[in-house]
Amino acid sequence: EPEVTQTPSHQVTQMGQEVILRCVPISNHLYFYWYRQILGQKVEFLVSFYNNEISEKSEIFDDQFSVERPDGSNFTLKIRSTKLEDSAMYFCASSGNFFQETQYFGPGTRLLVL
Amino acid sequence: DQQVKQNSPSLSVQEGRISILNCDYTNSMFDYFLWYKKYPAEGPTFLISISSIKDKNEDGRFTVFLNKSAKHLSLHIVPSQPGDSAVYFCAASSNTGNQFYFGTGTSLTVIP
Numbered sequence: 001e002p003e004v005t006q007t008p009s010h011q012v013t014q015m016g017q018e019v020i021l022r023c024v025p026i027s028n029h030l031y032f033y034w035y036r037q038i039l040g041q042k043v044e045f046l047v048s049f050y051n052n053e054i055s056e057k058s059e060i061f062d063d064q065f066s067v068e069r070p071d072g073s074n075f076t077l078k079i080r081s082t083k084l085e086d087s088a089m090y091f092c093a094s095s096g097n098f099f100q101e102t103q104y105f106g107p108g109t110r111l112l113v114l
Numbered sequence: 115d116q117q118v119k120q121n122s123p124s125l126s127v128q129e130g131r132i133s134i135l136n137c138d139y140t141n142s143m144f145d146y147f148l149w150y151k152k153y154p155a156e157g158p159t160f161l162i163s164i165s166s167i168k169d170k171n172e173d174g175r176f177t178v179f180l181n182k183s184a185k186h187l188s189l190h191i192v193p194s195q196p197g198d199s200a201v202y203f204c205a206a207s208s209n210t211g212n213q214f215y216f217g218t219g220t221s222l223t224v225i226p
Contacts, residue, residue: 004157033213043158043203043216056213091157102148103214105157 002026004106006092012112013082021077021109023092032075033093033103034067036060043091049075082113117141118206120217128225133191135220137204140185144206148214149178149189152201161202162189194224 005024013019025032034046047057049067066078075094079086089110093103119138127133135149145166150158164171164178164187171178177190191198201221205214 006157035216042218043205045213045215048213058213093157102160102163104160105150107155107157 002104004092004094004104006090006106006109008109009107010110010112012114015084015113016081019079019082019111021079021090021092021111023075023077023106024073025075025092025094026096026104027073029094029096029104031055031095031101031103032067032069033095034077035091035093035105036088037091037108038085038088046077046090079111082111084113087111087113116218117144117215118204118217120202120204120220122220123218124221124223126223126225127194129196130193133189133194133198133222133224135189135191135202135204135222137187137189137217138185139187139206139215141206141208141215142185143208143210144215145209146207147178147180147187148205149176150203150205150216151198152203152219158203191222194222196224196226198222199224 007022032049037043045058047061048055064080068076089108091108092106095101095103148163149161151161152158162173162176162178164180180187201219203219204217207214
């Protein structure tokens with residue numbers, strides 16, 4: 001069964017450093033998403049991406065964040081200058097032909113900013 | 115702004131009995147709802163969905179009920195099994211946006 005994969009599974013970084021979280025969505029999906037979950041809190045939407053551009057983003061997704069689909073398979077989330085409060089589990093998701101279709105999530109990347 | 119709320123952080127149920135997980139929402143524009151199940155150290159897994167044109171959707175042991183006037187949905191699991199022990203998130207979206215809004219989750223424990 002096709003699945004969304006994410007790398008790395010864990011990342012530890014120093015405050016102020018740049019991190020890139022990588023995702024490989026399901027191959028025939030057209031919509032891509034990033035969510036995050038701070039420990040003990042709800043899953044929060046960050047950004048959705050369709051047709052090589054951001055289609056929607058939340059207030060969390062400020063200028064420190066960017067997304068890219070550098071090739072036909074990867075979807076990346078970059079945090080330019082990490083802050084302590086960026087420590088969270090980051091989930092990538094993808095869906096097929098329209099945005100309300102079921103989103104399939106990856107296993108997540110646990111980011112710890114020291 | 116908590117648009118989707120799950121007011122019970124945890125629930126314990128005996129194996130074989132019914133589990134009822136509840137979810138409330140505030141945005142009347144929401145028209146599509148999903149339930150996700152999440153095990154520790156894994157991403158959320160889709161369980162069942164319902165659109166606002168229906169008030170019930172059933173898939174095996176899982177049934178989702180939607181009460182639009184009360185802005186309330188619930189997930190029923192019958193019979194509950196120990197493997198159902200997980201955190202359950204409800205999520206909602208409207209056809210005017212691209213994002214899903216998640217509740218805070220309910221941790222279900224099914225006791226053998």
